[in-house]
Amino acid sequence: MTEIVDELRATRPRAGDALRLQVLTAASRPPTRQASLLDRIRGRRLALLVPAAAGLAVVSAVAIGVTQPQPSARDAVSDATTVERSSDGSGAELAAPPAAADSGTAMAQKAAPGPVTGRAQRYVATLALAVDDTDALSEATQRALTIARDLGGYVVNVQYATGADGTASVTLRVPAGRAGDAVTRLSALGTIVAQNVQIQDLQESLDGLDRGVERLRARIAALTVQIERATTPAERARLLEQRAQAQAELRELRASRAATAAEARNATIQLELRTEDGSGAVVGSRLDRALDRALEVLAWEAVVALAFAVSALPLALVAAAVWTTRRTRRRREDERLLAAS
Amino acid sequence: MTVARSAPRVTPRPTFAEVAEEHLDDVFGYLAYLTRDRGQAEDLAGSTFEKALRLWDRFDPERGSARTWLLGIARTTALDWFRAEARRRRREEAAALPERVDEVFVEGLSPALEAALATLSAGEREVLALRVVLELDGDATARVLGISPTAVSTRLSRALKRLEERVNEG
Numbered sequence: 001m002t003e004i005v006d007e008l009r010a011t012r013p014r015a016g017d018a019l020r021l022q023v024l025t026a027a028s029r030p031p032t033r034q035a036s037l038l039d040r041i042r043g044r045r046l047a048l049l050v051p052a053a054a055g056l057a058v059v060s061a062v063a064i065g066v067t068q069p070q071p072s073a074r075d076a077v078s079d080a081t082t083v084e085r086s087s088d089g090s091g092a093e094l095a096a097p098p099a100a101a102d103s104g105t106a107m108a109q110k111a112a113p114g115p116v117t118g119r120a121q122r123y124v125a126t127l128a129l130a131v132d133d134t135d136a137l138s139e140a141t142q143r144a145l146t147i148a149r150d151l152g153g154y155v156v157n158v159q160y161a162t163g164a165d166g167t168a169s170v171t172l173r174v175p176a177g178r179a180g181d182a183v184t185r186l187s188a189l190g191t192i193v194a195q196n197v198q199i200q201d202l203q204e205s206l207d208g209l210d211r212g213v214e215r216l217r218a219r220i221a222a223l224t225v226q227i228e229r230a231t232t233p234a235e236r237a238r239l240l241e242q243r244a245q246a247q248a249e250l251r252e253l254r255a256s257r258a259a260t261a262a263e264a265r266n267a268t269i270q271l272e273l274r275t276e277d278g279s280g281a282v283v284g285s286r287l288d289r290a291l292d293r294a295l296e297v298l299a300w301e302a303v304v305a306l307a308f309a310v311s312a313l314p315l316a317l318v319a320a321a322v323w324t325t326r327r328t329r330r331r332r333e334d335e336r337l338l339a340a341s
Numbered sequence: 342m343t344v345a346r347s348a349p350r351v352t353p354r355p356t357f358a359e360v361a362e363e364h365l366d367d368v369f370g371y372l373a374y375l376t377r378d379r380g381q382a383e384d385l386a387g388s389t390f391e392k393a394l395r396l397w398d399r400f401d402p403e404r405g406s407a408r409t410w411l412l413g414i415a416r417t418t419a420l421d422w423f424r425a426e427a428r429r430r431r432r433e434e435a436a437a438l439p440e441r442v443d444e445v446f447v448e449g450l451s452p453a454l455e456a457a458l459a460t461l462s463a464g465e466r467e468v469l470a471l472r473v474v475l476e477l478d479g480d481a482t483a484r485v486l487g488i489s490p491t492a493v494s495t496r497l498s499r500a501l502k503r504l505e506e507r508v509n510e511g
Contacts, residue, residue: 001505004454008473011449013370019383020365023390027361331487337423338375338464 057301065294120264122200123179128272129190134166140189140273141168147185148172153266166275171268179267186271193274202264209257216250357397360407361390367408367475368415374470375419375463377446385422389415405484412471412485423463457507465500472497 015023131137138160145155153174160168174182187195223243230236355363368389372382393400393414400410445455458466471482472493479490486493 001501004501004505004508005473007451007454008469009476011447012474013366013373013379013382013447015365015369015386016383019369019386022387023361023365024358026387026390027358027394029394334420335464337420337427338467339462341423341426341463 057298057305061294061297061301062290064297065290065292068293120202120206120261121176122198122202122263123176123267124198124200124270125179125183125267126194126196126270126272127183127186127192128194128274129187130193130274130276131166131190133275134162136190137162137166137168137273137275141170143189144170144172144186144271144273147182148174148269151175151178151182153178153182156268166273168271168273170271170273172271173266173268176265176267179269182267182269186269189271190273191276202260206257206260206264209253209260212253213250213257216246216253220246220250354402355407357394360411361393364408364411365390368411370474371412371467371470372415372419373446374458374466374474375416376422377459377463377466379446381422382446385415385418389418392418406481409477409481409484412475412477416467416485453508454504457504460507461500461503465496465503468493468496469500469504473501 129140131140141158141160145158148155151174153172156171156173158168158170172182172186183195183197220243223239223246227236227239227243230239365386369382369386372385372389373379376382376385389411393411396414400407447455447458450458458469461469468482468486471477471485472479477485479493482493483490488496
């Protein structure tokens with residue numbers, strides 16, 4: 001065996017001069033085919049594509065975040081506007097959210113419906129406004145109080161605080177007929193962050209109370225007649241007690257009606273003021289909004305990549321199976337070919 | 342105190358001409374054993390280096406030596422030729438491969454060894470060429486043949502045994 005191996009090695013074939021000249025001449029020429037981009041990044045370098053793609057996704061997300069930040073609070077006001085009506089009869093259509101965010105006053109006029117005239121209603125409006133700084137906060141608070149007085153209303157409560165961020169909470173009551181004006185004028189004191197209007201119909205309740213009063217008055221009158229006609233002291237005492245009871249109920253009912261009427265007479269407006277440079281929760285900085293937007297874009301990119309991976313995975317598996325099968329079959333054919341040659 | 346730092350050693354990538362000159366005999370020898378035809382081996386060696394020149398930009402020294410890479414291309418080229426030959430013979434309705442013209446495909450071999458090699462299959466001759474003649478190690482041979490190192494060992498052992506039997510019979 002060793003002799004055979006030695007002989008095979010000793011007689012190792014050498015290429016002829018013609019072949020050597022041909023190959024070396026060809027080898028000294030520059031390659032005619034330029035390497036494609038795919039060629040240059042083949043093999044392990046393909047693994048660099050993953051971090052490169054991830055980096056590109058992050059950079060694009062940040063770029064989009066910086067150039068198209070999340071809408072600010074003032075931009076988001078259209079989403080924050082809500083109008084609620086309860087009870088039925090008020091009937092008016094809900095106001096559509098405003099299209100232009102910065103036209104606060106115009107928006108308030110459109111977005112905040114006033115009470116319906118001719119019906120008793122409980123009208124509660126909540127306005128959240130952002131102002132530039134604490135000076136503007138103070139001025140806006142003062143002007144809110146002035147507006148309430150100008151419209152014939154009054155101030156129920158005022159809370160004013162300044163610190164790292166300034167806030168003021170003002171509760172006003174204005175005549176129901178002036179509620180629309182009030183909301184419009186108050187909206188102009190800052191940038192609207194959110195507004196909420198609740199309108200509850202009280203007319204049915206008021207009508208019910210009126211009917212109750214009339215019924216009690218009639219009953220009291222009837223009892224008075226019966227008392228005058230009473231024949232025995234015991235009967236008279238019983239009727240007197242019944243009338244006293246009905247009179248007490250009437251007083252309660254009248255008080256209730258007065259309270260309900262008063263509720264409908266004035267609208268309640270809750271005004272929340274906050275400085276823009278305070279808590280980022282109300283109005284985030286441009287950087288915060290840019291980051292939020294970037295994260296949102298990144299999340300969408302991840303979703304798209306995941307969807308692509310999920311949809312492409314079956315195809316990739318099939319392709320891999322086909323490739324493996326063909327490779328195995330090719331190898332077997334090669335082996336057979338070499339064994340037969 | 343300054344500490345001299347040696348720069349990481351980077352092996353310069355050889356030129357294709359250097360690689361071709363260094364491994365031309367290996368490629369030719371392998372093809373000669375595989376085809377048992379010097380003339381055909383020369384043609385296939387020429388084709389191999391043409392193909393290698395076109396693919397030279399793809400060669401990655403970190404994945405294997407230039408020698409292994411060239412032998413892999415030579416094998417693919419030879420297999421293409423074997424397939425074409427098989428098709429041609431089928432077209433000619435030859436039931437079996439015709440006997441080759443006895444010619445000296447390796448100069449200096451004893452007639453007995455030459456005759457014994459002629460009885461081996463191309464698959465057996467190629468593993469002898471790679472492992473014995475070119476003295477590739479098991480891993481490099483496995484990469485060229487696309488099989489495991491264990492399979493290389495088995496195939497080599499079987500080929501050597503058959504070759505020895507044929508030499509003794511002759």
